[in-house]
Amino acid sequence: MTTNDNSIMNQQEIQSVKQRFGIIGNAPALNYAINVAMQVAATDLTVLITGESGSGKESFSKIIHSLSARKHGQFIAINCGAIPEGTIDSELFGHEKGSFTGAVDSRKGYFETTNGGTIFLDEIGEMPVGTQARLLRVLENGEFIRVGSSKTQKTDVRVVAATNVNLMDAVEKGKFREDLYYRLNTVPIFVPPLRERGTDIELLFRKFTTDFAERYRIKPLQLTEGAKQTLIGFPFPGNIRQLKNIAEQISILESEQNKPIDTDTLAKYLPQWQAPTQSLALFSGTHNDNFSERELLYKVLFDMRRDVNDLKKLVRDVLGNEHDSRQILSNHKDLFDSIAPDAEPRQPSDMGTGVTRFLPALNGSRPETPTRPAVPPSENYGHHPPVQLFDEVDGDINEVTEVEDVTHETEEDDSLSLERQEKEMILKALRRNNNKRKYAAQALGISERTLYRKIKQYEIDEE
Numbered sequence: 001m002t003t004n005d006n007s008i009m010n011q012q013e014i015q016s017v018k019q020r021f022g023i024i025g026n027a028p029a030l031n032y033a034i035n036v037a038m039q040v041a042a043t044d045l046t047v048l049i050t051g052e053s054g055s056g057k058e059s060f061s062k063i064i065h066s067l068s069a070r071k072h073g074q075f076i077a078i079n080c081g082a083i084p085e086g087t088i089d090s091e092l093f094g095h096e097k098g099s100f101t102g103a104v105d106s107r108k109g110y111f112e113t114t115n116g117g118t119i120f121l122d123e124i125g126e127m128p129v130g131t132q133a134r135l136l137r138v139l140e141n142g143e144f145i146r147v148g149s150s151k152t153q154k155t156d157v158r159v160v161a162a163t164n165v166n167l168m169d170a171v172e173k174g175k176f177r178e179d180l181y182y183r184l185n186t187v188p189i190f191v192p193p194l195r196e197r198g199t200d201i202e203l204l205f206r207k208f209t210t211d212f213a214e215r216y217r218i219k220p221l222q223l224t225e226g227a228k229q230t231l232i233g234f235p236f237p238g239n240i241r242q243l244k245n246i247a248e249q250i251s252i253l254e255s256e257q258n259k260p261i262d263t264d265t266l267a268k269y270l271p272q273w274q275a276p277t278q279s280l281a282l283f284s285g286t287h288n289d290n291f292s293e294r295e296l297l298y299k300v301l302f303d304m305r306r307d308v309n310d311l312k313k314l315v316r317d318v319l320g321n322e323h324d325s326r327q328i329l330s331n332h333k334d335l336f337d338s339i340a341p342d343a344e345p346r347q348p349s350d351m352g353t354g355v356t357r358f359l360p361a362l363n364g365s366r367p368e369t370p371t372r373p374a375v376p377p378s379e380n381y382g383h384h385p386p387v388q389l390f391d392e393v394d395g396d397i398n399e400v401t402e403v404e405d406v407t408h409e410t411e412e413d414d415s416l417s418l419e420r421q422e423k424e425m426i427l428k429a430l431r432r433n434n435n436k437r438k439y440a441a442q443a444l445g446i447s448e449r450t451l452y453r454k455i456k457q458y459e460i461d462e463e
Contacts, residue, residue, distance in 0.1 A: 013038065020066075021059055024207050025200030029192035033060065040187045041067035046139060048124075048184045049162040051191030054239035057162040060189055061120040064160055073117030076110055081126035088131050090147050099148020111144055111155045124161040124184065125170055132177045135159075139183050159184070169449040194239040201232050204240065208247035218255040226263040234270055246270065423458045426451065430460070 014034050017023070023034070040047055041064045049057045058077060065075045083091055090100075094109030110119060121127070127135070138144050139159060143152050161184050170176035194201060205223070213220040223231065236242050246269050254261060425444065433439040441451040454460075 010035065017063060017067075021063055023056070023059060024204050025197055026203075027192060027197040027200050029190070030197060030200070033189050033191055034063065036187070036189050037063045038067060040064065040189075042069070044068075044158055046158070046184055046186045047160045047189060048167075048187070049160065049189045049191060051162075051164060052193045052237075052239055053164045054241035055164075055191045055193055056240055057164075057191050058120065058122065060191060061118070061160040061162065065118040065120075065158075068118070068158070070116060070118055070158055074114045075118045075120070076114050077120040077122060078110060079122045081123040085128045088128060089134065092131065093134060093144045093146055095147035096149045099146075103148070106146075109144070109146065111138060111157055112153065114157050115155050116157075118158045118160060121159060121161045123163060125163040125165040125167055125176060129175070129177065132180050136177065136180045136183060139180075166447065166449075169447060172449060173452070194236045194243060195234075199232065201234075201236070201243065202228050204243055205231060205247050208244050209251050212248050212251040216252065216255070218251065221251055221254060221257075222260040223266065224260045224262045227261050227266045230263050230266055230270070419458075422454070423460070426454055426458065426460060 011031075014031055017034055017038060018025075023030075037047075037060050047061075047064060049060050051057050061077065062075070065071060078092070080088065089095075090103075090107065090109065092109050092111055094107050094112055095103050097103055097106045121135075134144060138155065138157070142154055142156060144155060145152055167176050167181050167185075171178045171181055194204075202223070209221045212218075238245075250261065250266070250269050254265065257265075426440070429440040429443045430437075433443060437448050437451055437455075441448040444451065
């Protein structure tokens with residue numbers, strides 16, 4: 001059998017799995033994830049499924065169980081984040097009578113009742129550290145102990161875990177055991193977010209609206225070409241859950257419309273999505289924190305450089321057009337406001353000839369006669385002699401070609417300025433997201449670990 005024949009058979013198997021489990025879409029990343037699930041199903045390896053919330057991770061756990069030798073055993077899905085910390089040990093491993101208040105009888109845990117089957121641990125990153133130690137023992141030795149008991153029991157359970165957080169970040173923060181992470185991550189499967197699946201969004205929307213039309217006995221909706229592109233371009237932070245919710249709203253509220261849904265109508269049902277600011281969007285989605293911070297600093301420096309270049313161009317224009325200097329300065333009022341918003345307004349007649357009287361106006365002061373600051377002759381300037389940028393001779397401004405040795409001072413001022421801007425952006429992101437680090441980090445385009453480090457660095461009070 002040729003390679004091409006094998007590929008065709010594999011595609012047919014993937015399509016068969018999609019139909020069986022109701023998976024819609026043909027995105028390459030989705031097909032690859034299904035193919036990995038099919039291959040690992042025949043083994044007893046532990047699988048870690050990663051992906052954003054609402055992307056369909058549970059469907060992959062069902063694929064693995066249904067295609068495995070354990071398909072006749074029990075399958076149970078457990079949301080670790082929904083079980084209180086005080087009772088999760090009892091839920092998973094059981095307890096003995098009288099082991100804690102309210103334990104009026106002995107109880108079997110999920111690992112005991114699901115012996116021979118599969119347990120799907122969703123949101124594994126929310127599991128308490130103490131429970132993680134118990135889970136590690138099950139994975140390594142197949143052993144567990146009920147709460148309040150000293151008797152070791154055996155179990156044969158396959159564990160499939162899922163998470164929408166970065167477990168390595170949780171490991172570095174001490175919230176997740178490193179040994180458990182590597183034990184769970186034997187075979188990783190990444191489920192792509194909806195925004196990365198392209199035309200699959202339209203296929204899913206059509207499927208949902210058709211289902212709702214049958215349920216509510218209404219006419220199925222159709223989209224114009226412009227509306228399709230708008231739908232595909234929307235980021236869908238809530239993934240498939242959010243798309244299904246929007247499809248149901250439109251199906252019910254626009255059922256009497258006798259024409260396809262256009263872009264304006266669709267836009268009413270798409271929530272306002274605020275993309276990250278321009279300076280932060282440069283590295284949105286980047287997983288390398290150092291690269292992200294560097295890109296942010298580059299952006300700030302480029303903005304500062306652009307402002308300085310604009311000011312230099314303005315000075316050259318004024319020097320080259322003495323008679324039109326008033327009009328030039330008036331046309332660049334926005335530049336003055338951005339540089340010195342608190343400076344007192346000046347009348348054109350106050351500008352004087354050239355830029356002698358213009359330069360002090362930028363900082364709100366206007367000395368009668370600009371003078372050169374005195375420089376002590378004993379000052380040691382190394383290889384760079386002290387000079388000034390402009391020299392006034394008989395009321396005219398002459399450029400001086402030498403450059404003053406202010407490198408160290410400038411770098412220090414720039415560094416302080418960048419730190420202030422970075423701290424302000426972090427404060428704004430925290431305020432807009434009610435001091436929720438997770439969402440603030442997403443808005444800033446950085447990891448939660450980096451945000452945590454920056455909060456400590458700048459001593460930001462989150463209360």
